[in-house]
C-alpha cells in the first residue's frame with residue numbers, strides 16, 4: 581500500500597513537470613535566440629513582443645506585459661494564407677477608459693482606413709492591417725503604468741482577438 585502511494589506520487593509529479601516545465605523552457609529559448617541573431621540596439625530592451633495571428637482568427641497572446649518607461653517593439657505576424665481582405669489582422673492598443681466593443685463597432689466601418697477610425701483619440705498605437713504570410717513591426721514608448729485593452733479591429737474579429745496590455 582505504501583509503495584502504491586509512492587508510485588502514484590511519482591506519476592503525478594512527472595506529469596506536472598512535463599506539462600509546466602516544458603513551455604517555460606521553450607519560451608526562454610526563443611527569447612535568447614532572438615537576442616543573439618539580431619544586432620540592432622532594440623535588442624537590449626526586454627519589451628520585445630512577438631504577437632502571432634492566423635487564419636483561425638486568433639492571437640497567440642491574451643496578455644502582454646511590458647515594463648514602463650521603455651521602448652516597446654511589437655512584431656505582428658500572420659501565419660495564415662488568407663488575404664487581408666478576408667482574414668486581415670492588426671494590433672490596436674486602446675487608451676484607458678475606451679469601451680472595446682463601441683470602438684470595434686465604429687472601427688468596422690472604417691474600411692478605407694484599414695479599420696482605424698480617422699481622427700480617433702482612442703488609439704495609442706496600431707500596426708497596419710496584414711494578411712497571411714505578412715509581418716508588421718512597430719515601435720513605441722510604453723504608456724503609463726496600468727492595464728490597457730488591445731484588439732484586432734477587422735470586422736467581427738474583436739470577440740476572439742483581444743487581450744490585456746499591462747504596463748508594469
Ligand SMILES: [Cu+2]
Nearest residue numbers: 668669732737
Ligand atoms: Cu483580425
